[in-house]
Amino acid sequence: GAGVSQSPSNKVTEKGKDVELRCDPISGHTALYWYRQRLGQGLEFLIYFQGNSAPDKSGLPSDRFSAERTGESVSTLTIQRTQQEDSAVYLCASSKRGGSGHSGNTIYFGEGSWLTVV
């Protein structure tokens, strides 16, 4: 597609339920990132994929959070047993190639999935 696509755009869930957030990166982009942004706050790194592998998952806040990527394309972020503090915008981003040391490595963000846990 033309840009990074995320779904759902909005999700309201009850505390304790599981949620899945989906990301379709730009076609051909090998690197994929998930970030979390709480209301009025900065971006918090969650996980990075290079292809289907996740060499850096250091930002996942707890074992309730997991993510996978298949076909070097779509990624799913799963939050189990949601808590109210999980309420945030979950932003997916992709770039043509991975690695933060490269010049010209523009990161393109999706519109985000707004999650509200009630």
Added chain:
Amino acid sequence: GQQVMQIPQYQHVQEGEDFTTYCNSSTTLSNIQWYKQRPGGHPVFLIQLVKSGEVKKQKRLTFQFGEAKKNSSLHITATQTTDVGTYFCAGPSGTYKYIFGTGTRLKVLA
């Protein structure tokens, strides 16, 4: 751990006034990126700086990378209402990820 701080946190300016946000890293950076996030929107890439002391311009925006590659600034000349949003710098952390700064929220009063 590595930290990227930005000041100020908020800035209100009258339309036509200049605006500057400063980004400071606790570690030396190989490169730095700047993003703009409009209210309710997602971050959009503006620019990447790589060289020590580098200065790049985009119309009314001037970006600078410090000589020591630990700080950077974004200066907007003669702000317009379309400049409203939060400006983030981002620096690499480790091999893969970018750490985003705390952001500076700009409000332009017409």
